Amino acid sequence: MRRRRLSAALRRLRAEAGLSSPEVAKRLGWSPTKVTRAERNEWRRPAVKDVEAILTLYGVEGEERAHLLSLTEEARGRSDWHKYADLFTGPLPDLEAEAVRIHSYEAAVVPGLLQTPDYASAIFESGGIVPPEDTQRKVESRMARRSVLDVPNGPQLISVIDEAALRRVVGSPKVMAEQLRFLKGMAAHYKVTLLVVPFDAGAHTALDGAFSLLEFPSPEPGIVSLSTGVEPLYVEDEAYINRHRVIFEGVHNLALDPKKSLDLIESTAADHDKRA
Structure with a gap:
């Protein structure tokens, strides 16, 4: 890559x-x-x-x-992530580490960079796709990815999340409440901007699914990362990237502002508490 x-x-x-x-x-x-x-x-x-x-x-x-x-x-040379090479089907950790900005939209789950260990474990355990012996290492690798946000020259993360991702119970209501409160805490990180698209926003440009747009220092082109359910797809075509910039701008404009987004995250966490 x-x-x-x-x-x-x-x-x-x-x-x-x-x-x-x-x-x-x-x-x-x-x-x-x-x-x-x-x-x-x-x-x-x-x-x-x-x-x-x-x-x-x-x-x-x-x-x-x-x-x-x-x-x-x-x-x-060889990637620093080689010890996790058997777990990743693409170069996502390297791309995140080398990006200057990451624009992400998630429709059904909390973004990987912002997940708690219990939430990530529940994701990997669902459906029996990930072998049990690999679950812990996959959780560790996902938590390690978040370290890019603490590096001085690491990327800025602008994450837009659909309300459905907040409501969907992954693991248990207790896991969800803890995940959403962790999400709220991460929103205070100086490199993280977190916005929520509420249900009442209606139809929008990103309804077709989740994606991440990674931007690199000039003159490098960006890369769009798509989740396909089997393995990530990475697209470098300039027209395709520009189209996703438009899509992201559209859904970004429909999202609640940061304060209202955090209010919705907190109220949804309280709803999960009641079910725990």
């Missing part, structure tokens, strides 16, 4: 520079296929000196250059 992000950034920079692939190859003394392979993510381990040469040709300096060279080094 890091190599794909780097390739996408290099394609964009070349387009902004107004150069064709053959022109870049000629100026760098490379074969035309070398430029094409780099932009199509057909390289196994991108060479730092090659990326430096490309960035110099395109006039990329400062923070943008430093970021892309850092991404090049990371693309050559």
Whole structure:
């Protein structure tokens, strides 16, 4: 995924520079296929000196250059999440850690980054899909993902949640009450914005399902992550990403303001208390 992000950034920079692939190859003394392979993510381990040469040709300096060279080094190495590699079907932890902003919409469950251990465990245990021996490790990996919010250069999380996710009993009413009060506490985190779309908002642009839009430092394109019920789907197509920006803006505009959202979360937690 890091190599794909780097390739996408290099394609964009070349387009902004107004150069064709053959022109870049000629100026760098490379074969035309070398430029094409780099932009199509057909390289196994991108060479730092090659990326430096490309960035110099395109006039990329400062923070943008430093970021892309850092991404090049990371693309050559192994993810810090390798110990959980058997549990993840995609690069979500790395994407979250490297994003500058995460816009997420959840229709049926509390966002993974904001779940309690008991709530997450109940999710994994439902339906018998996750083997019992993997449940604890999956809970631990999900809790570890939240650490990105405490890193100084970590992402900002703007999370919009449908009221249905607050009402649905996952685990037990007691688990839900604790989850919602934890959610309310996380809303006070300086990197978290939490909004709720109430039932009376009616139909909206995100009714088709949950998604996350991850934004990265320029010139990298964003990525849309979709939950499919089987495994996450990651889409980098620019038109698709822009469409999801519009969808998120629409549902964001229908959500309650932060204070009213917290009031609804607290009242719903009280409702769960009565059933516990």
